[in-house]
Amino acid sequence: MKVGKLNHVGIAVPSLEEAMETYRTLYGATDFVEPFDMPAQGVKVAFVNLPNSQIELIEPLGEDSPILNYLAKNPKGGQHHVCFEVDDVNQAIEDAIASGASIIGKPRIGAHGTLMIFVHPKNSNGVLVELMEPPKDH
Numbered sequence: 001m002k003v004g005k006l007n008h009v010g011i012a013v014p015s016l017e018e019a020m021e022t023y024r025t026l027y028g029a030t031d032f033v034e035p036f037d038m039p040a041q042g043v044k045v046a047f048v049n050l051p052n053s054q055i056e057l058i059e060p061l062g063e064d065s066p067i068l069n070y071l072a073k074n075p076k077g078g079q080h081h082v083c084f085e086v087d088d089v090n091q092a093i094e095d096a097i098a099s100g101a102s103i104i105g106k107p108r109i110g111a112h113g114t115l116m117i118f119v120h121p122k123n124s125n126g127v128l129v130e131l132m133e134p135p136k137d138h
């Protein structure tokens with residue numbers, strides 16, 4: 001596998017609106033992708049657009065949200081994952097498995113509308129790694 005650009009850093013938050021306000025007032029961010037629901041993933045997502053990358057803000061959606069456990073341990077929120085671009089997610093999965101890593105779930109369409117997968121944090125120094133195919137408008 002060969003990773004490309006850092007696409008985004010995922011941050012779990014209890015409130016998208018409050019987190020966006022923090023990026024607006026404390027850090028002077030002006031460019032956002034407004035919140036939208038991803039019911040199949042059990043999350044609500046917004047993006048802070050930066051000159052070279054994005055911050056993905058993730059709020060739980062529904063009772064079975066995978067983010068709820070994380071927020072139970074980190075009530076104020078925290079860094080949840082980092083996301084690297086790869087040309088071909090299915091190839092990256094094959095390569096990861098061949099390297100002895102564990103992937104989480106099956107590849108699916110992520111918040112950018114392209115194929116993505118998670119690699120288990122135990123294989124990456126405790127960091128949950130998302131691999132995604134680059135958005136078409138890149």
Ligand code: CO
Pocket residue numbers: 008010056081083130
């Ligand atoms: Co992500």
